[in-house]
Amino acid sequence: MSETLLEVKDLTIEIATRRGPATVVDGIDLHVGKGETLGIVGESGCGKSLTMLSLLKLLPNKIRVAGGSAMFGGRDLLTLNNKELRAIRGGRIGFVFQDPMTSLNPVMRIGDQLAEPLIHHRAMSKAAARQRAGELLKLVGIPGAEQRLDAYPHELSGGMRQRVMIAIGLACDPDLLIADEPTTALDVTIQAQIVDLVKGLRQRLGMSVVWITHDLALIAGLADRICVLYAGTVVEDAPVDQLFAEPAHPYTRGLLASIPRMGAPDSARLSSIGGTPPEPGRRPAGCPFAPRCPLAEDVCRTTVPALAPLRGEATPHRVACHVANRVMEAA
Amino acid sequence: MSPALLRIENLKKHFPVRLGAFGEKAATVYALDDASFDILEGETLSLVGESGCGKSTTGFAILNLHRPTAGRVIYKGENIAVFDEARMRPIRRDLQIVFQDPYSTLNPRMTIGEAVGEPILFHKLCSKAELPGRIERLLADVGLPGRFAQRYPHELSGGQRQRVALARALACEPKFIVCDEAISALDVSIQAQIINLLLDLQEKYGLTYLFIAHDLAVVRHISDRVGVMYLGRLAELGTREQVFADPLHPYTKALMSAVPEADPAGERTRQRQILEGDVPSPLDPPSGCRFHTRCPIAMEKCRSSVPEWRDTGAGHFVACHAVP
Numbered sequence: 001m002s003e004t005l006l007e008v009k010d011l012t013i014e015i016a017t018r019r020g021p022a023t024v025v026d027g028i029d030l031h032v033g034k035g036e037t038l039g040i041v042g043e044s045g046c047g048k049s050l051t052m053l054s055l056l057k058l059l060p061n062k063i064r065v066a067g068g069s070a071m072f073g074g075r076d077l078l079t080l081n082n083k084e085l086r087a088i089r090g091g092r093i094g095f096v097f098q099d100p101m102t103s104l105n106p107v108m109r110i111g112d113q114l115a116e117p118l119i120h121h122r123a124m125s126k127a128a129a130r131q132r133a134g135e136l137l138k139l140v141g142i143p144g145a146e147q148r149l150d151a152y153p154h155e156l157s158g159g160m161r162q163r164v165m166i167a168i169g170l171a172c173d174p175d176l177l178i179a180d181e182p183t184t185a186l187d188v189t190i191q192a193q194i195v196d197l198v199k200g201l202r203q204r205l206g207m208s209v210v211w212i213t214h215d216l217a218l219i220a221g222l223a224d225r226i227c228v229l230y231a232g233t234v235v236e237d238a239p240v241d242q243l244f245a246e247p248a249h250p251y252t253r254g255l256l257a258s259i260p261r262m263g264a265p266d267s268a269r270l271s272s273i274g275g276t277p278p279e280p281g282r283r284p285a286g287c288p289f290a291p292r293c294p295l296a297e298d299v300c301r302t303t304v305p306a307l308a309p310l311r312g313e314a315t316p317h318r319v320a321c322h323v324a325n326r327v328m329e330a331a
Numbered sequence: 332m333s334p335a336l337l338r339i340e341n342l343k344k345h346f347p348v349r350l351g352a353f354g355e356k357a358a359t360v361y362a363l364d365d366a367s368f369d370i371l372e373g374e375t376l377s378l379v380g381e382s383g384c385g386k387s388t389t390g391f392a393i394l395n396l397h398r399p400t401a402g403r404v405i406y407k408g409e410n411i412a413v414f415d416e417a418r419m420r421p422i423r424r425d426l427q428i429v430f431q432d433p434y435s436t437l438n439p440r441m442t443i444g445e446a447v448g449e450p451i452l453f454h455k456l457c458s459k460a461e462l463p464g465r466i467e468r469l470l471a472d473v474g475l476p477g478r479f480a481q482r483y484p485h486e487l488s489g490g491q492r493q494r495v496a497l498a499r500a501l502a503c504e505p506k507f508i509v510c511d512e513a514i515s516a517l518d519v520s521i522q523a524q525i526i527n528l529l530l531d532l533q534e535k536y537g538l539t540y541l542f543i544a545h546d547l548a549v550v551r552h553i554s555d556r557v558g559v560m561y562l563g564r565l566a567e568l569g570t571r572e573q574v575f576a577d578p579l580h581p582y583t584k585a586l587m588s589a590v591p592e593a594d595p596a597g598e599r600t601r602q603r604q605i606l607e608g609d610v611p612s613p614l615d616p617p618s619g620c621r622f623h624t625r626c627p628i629a630m631e632k633c634r635s636s637v638p639e640w641r642d643t644g645a646g647h648f649v650a651c652h653a654v655p
Contacts (some may be wrong), residue, residue: 043518145609157487157609187381189606190543192589196605212521215550217591221598258523259593260552269530270552272523276488 005176006032006055011068013050013059013232015280022040022281024063025051026232026288028288032176037202037209041216041255045277047232052178055091056214057082073175091121093105094169098181100161104153110164111149117171123229126185136167141197159190168199172203179211184193216260220244226317231277231288234307238317248310248319248328251289254318287322295323334509335369336539337393338440341365342402342412344392348614360613362388364563366402368638368648370507375533377542377550378559379586380611386543389560390509393541395419396424407408418632422451424454431512433492437484443470443495444480452501469498472535474528475520494528500534507539515544515627526553547590559583562621563613564639579649582622628653630640 013025025047032038042048055064055077072076073092080088089095097103105113114136115129125133130149137145140163153161162182167176183191199222200211202211213219219240226243228236228251236249237274247253254273275292278284284291290300299322307320311328344363344566350356359604363385366436370376370393378386382386391397393404404412411422431435437446442465451457457465467477467633473494484492510529530553532538544550550557551571558568559580567580578584588604606625611617617624630652639652 034394037411043520061422131572176645187610188547189585189589190609192591192603192605195591196603203614215591216519217593220593221591221601244593244595256593258520260526260548261593268524269527274524276521308423 003034004031005034007071009069011049011051013054013056014064014066016062017281023283024232024280025139028234030227030234032208032210035206036207036225037211037317039219039226040210040212040229041214041219041226042229043214043277046229048229051178052180052210056093056095085164090117090174094174094177095180096165096169096177098184100145100158100165100269104161106153109150111154112169114168117168121172136171140167143220158186161194162186162194170201170237174207176208176210178210189219208324216255231283232318234286235289236319237307242317248324249321250293250295295327297323333373336372337394338371338405340367340403341533342392344388344397347402358614361563361616362613363392366565367564368558368568370539371537373537373551374555375540376541376556377554378543379544379547379550379561381545383610383613384560385563386560387511390543394428394593396508408532416644418532424503426503426557428509428511429496429500429513431515433489434495436496437492441485442480446501447496447498450499454503471501472501472532473498489517490524493517493525508545509541511543512599514545514549522599559586562616564621565650566622567649573647577648579643579654580651581597581626581628
């Protein structure tokens with residue numbers, strides 16, 4: 001396996017509610033290798049965005065890290081002060097958010113927004129930063145890049161704005177690019193353009209990427225490895241081919257089965273997962289998926305399963321399920 | 332083939348807008364132009380296309396929620412596109428709609444029972460005494476327990492609210508429901524539940540759906556026929572097999588090619604046709620064929636003349652100069 005760039009251990013995040021703190025991320029372990037693309041998949045509220053935001057102290061009010069560590073370049077990100085973090089945010093770790101309309105400054109020309117991290121992190125002169133900003137726009141495939149430097153965000157289309165966001169994320173040649181549902185607000189033909197762009201850049205620049213999404217089909221062609229999150233825990237972590245060929249967790253299997261497939265023969269009904277995910281603060285004892293799980297046994301309702309290698313082998317395929325091993329052997 | 336429930340002829344919807352900082356410039360958004368198609372009894376007809384292509388406008392214009400600028404919508408022998416609100420009212424019983432966002436479409440101060448009962452009382456479909464039983468049956472139809480009638484929308488999850496929106500649409504025993512991105516805001520596992528419910532209800536009540544969506548995998552799963560729209564015009568319409576297996580219009584081909592598939596090995600080797608550029612503004616749509624600015628096979632003719640909407644055989648309609 002390649003060298004590890006980021007290693008998150010036992011990360012726990014709490015949200016303050018009137019009834020006291022509720023756990024929204026419950027002991028997440030994950031790692032990203034150098035040059036690797038990790039897909040983080042899960043439904044709304046599973047904690048996929050909070051996990052990544054917490055690394056750079058970008059959590060909203062009332063939500064805080066309650067425990068864990070996040071080693072990046074030999075230092076624990078969660079212990080850094082604001083000044084130390086500023087050197088990493090936008091410098092060694094770039095971030096691309098879902099909605100480019102609200103993450104870009106509407107009253108600042110995009111050239112200036114692109115130049116900002118370059119002046120701050122790379123101590124470039126204004127003129128040099130502007131030139132580099134033009135190159136970055138060209139890199140992300142914006143036609144007439146130099147002329148666009150003086151445009152305001154509202155003068156660009158959604159796809160163009162997302163390209164600008166990516167260019168800002170890439171400005172300082174980060175070691176890691178975190179992309180939080182960067183194509184969810186975009187149309188499918190524009191999504192294809194952006195995915196193509198990130199694939200190409202990743203290869204050219206050799207950076208690691210964490211791509212957060214709810215879309216398993218989208219991540220299939222993009223990630224090297226996938227972490228599936230459910231109710232604030234990692235339920236399965238596997239190389240992409242293994243995850244799709246041999247999904248082990250009942251939740252992953254349910255998710256994959258509920259995607260209508262273009263090539264599949266027509267069947268009248270989709271298989272679906274009954275019920276809804278638990279709310280934070282009302283997490284069941286034991287496995288969080290047990291109340292919706294078709295295979296749940298007594299042990300699932302009392303004991304939280306640990307994330308362990310499948311079939312007890314030395315394999316990168318890890319799953320947090322009491323019954324997965326037995327079910328996989330029977331299959 | 333089933334008879335047509337609704338016949339749409341040259342339907343147009345243009346919105347006048349005012350531009351500039353002080354609204355000093357008048358302009359027109361060409362949201363929908365010259366759409367002609369039939370909606371057959373008992374079928375699911377889907378309209379697909381990217382944001383701003385006019386698919387939702389089409390649904391609204393058919394229901395006369397946006398008064399069409401021109402064209403006809405024939406229902407039971409009458410052109411309902413010219414009906415005023417009073418004449419539309421009895422027809423609204425037959426023609427219903429479910430919207431995308433189940434959070435903003437339910438009145439937060441009304442209980443679920445009140446919300447579902449409102450259309451029944453409005454159309455005087457039963458007595459006050461029968462109402463609770465009727466509400467319970469409707470909730471059961473959409474898979475919700477009867478006790479939900481006493482709850483408020485904020486107590487429900489997104490999937491449950493969308494079930495309530497469906498129950499409300501079903502309340503006055505409609506023939507036709509426009510599902511305007513009705514499942515787009517839901518998570519994958521919940522989305523599958525609602526799709527299955529839509530199919531069950533269609534079977535049970537012989538409903539006709541106009542399904543407006545941008546998720547092609549879902550559309551392929553539930554549709555009998557599919558219409559593809561681009562920038563306010565229909566590009567192609569045909570049976571699901573015709574449109575998915577044998578697309579004629581270059582835009583349909585590009586759209587199909589952009590859809591990701593849950594197959595890692597296939598995705599790595601797949602040759603995608605990636606469209607360049609963005610969708611032009613509907614304020615100033617391109618001349619001739621509106622797709623010509625992004626079309627990989629555009630010819631001189633495409634820039635000047637609007638391609639005719641025609642049947643290439645077996646009910647497979649297309650508007651493209653390059654299709655023989």
